[in-house]
Amino acid sequence: MYIFFDFACFKEEEQKEEEQKEEEQKEEEQKEKEKKEKEKKEKEEKEEEEEKEEEEEKEEEEEKEKEEKKEEKKEEEQKKEEKRKEEKKKKEKFTAIVYTGFRINPSCWLGRNGGASATHMTTMTR
DSSP states (O other): OOOOOOHHHHHHHHHHHHHHHHHHHHHHHHHHHHHHHHHHHHHHHHHHHHHHHHHHHHHHHHHHHHHHHHHHHHHHHHHHHHHHHHHHHHHOEEEEEEEOSOOOOTTOSSOTTSSOOSEEEEEEEO
16 A cells, blocks of 8 residues: 655645744734834824923023013112112202291391391201
8 A cells, every 4th residue: 555645735834834924923023113113203202292391491490580580670770769769868958948036126236146137048958
């Protein structure tokens, strides 16, 4: 009795299995690549968002600093103005007519107050 094996069938089956394995490997590689690409994109998006947030925070800090500087300048100007006003008030002098209550008597030039006139011009400070 003779048994004949068709080795060609075995080879075809082996080739089919190898092709299926290769296709599965390719699919897995593609899936891994896609996952890596997705992760890269997510990382990039997160980095961009963080950068935007940092830029916004920096802008807000700069605005706050500018506002604080403006407020400080206003306060300094107000203080300077107040000092100027106080100095003006201190330095400001005015002339007032003060009535002494004595009346001029032409018949007697040397009276009780030594001939002083009824009014004196004096400089007074506030």
